[in-house]
Amino acid sequence: DAMVIQNPRYQVTQFGKPVTLSCSQTLNHNVMYWYQQKSSQAPKLLFHYYDKDFNNEADTPDNFQSRRPNTSFCFLDIRSPGLGDAAMYLCATSLGAAGTDTQYFGPGTRLTVL
């Protein structure tokens, strides 16, 4: 089945130690998104790629970076995680970026910062 895969499902890191979260997709979608979801809150869009075009949300901290080396993979890098970055990180994809393009979500990576 075509799907969105996130690895690892659970990640523990230390305060200030860089961490990378991975997302891959078999849907061959053009757009990939990263959301941050803190406990009992709405998912918040951090950034997205349309093909190789990177689109950063205005309020996304510089501490968060992303890479998309090819269509299938997208990475979220947190350069110096703080305690406030502990959250569920959701990857999503869509065929296009029009409003009618449904976003398909992966299962998420739960990040713990010690």
Place this chain on the structure above:
Amino acid sequence: AQSVTQPDIHITVSEGASLELRCNYSYGATPYLFWYVQSPGQGLQLLLKYFSGDTLVQGIKGFEAEFKRSQSSFNLRKPSVHWSDAAEYFCAVGARIGYSTLTFGKGTMLLVSP
């Protein structure tokens, strides 16, 4: 800017009873509207979406939602709730112009009692 309000943080419904989850949106025109469900520790799954046309839309798992322009609402309903419906439900709005990133509400946690 678009926004979504889900006024109920938690709702408890008896198994077999009917369900209505409320969603109100703010947008300058008719938006694209979505309902997603998130089971514990999982990503988001699309239940249904409204783009145009018939204001009553049918989704998966027996859910439906009705778009009411006059009330800026898109409430989710199910006639008979099953224990497996216990999850968190998110309403989201997408813009019709430009990149259609989603804005989510804060979610409603549905608890199902025996």
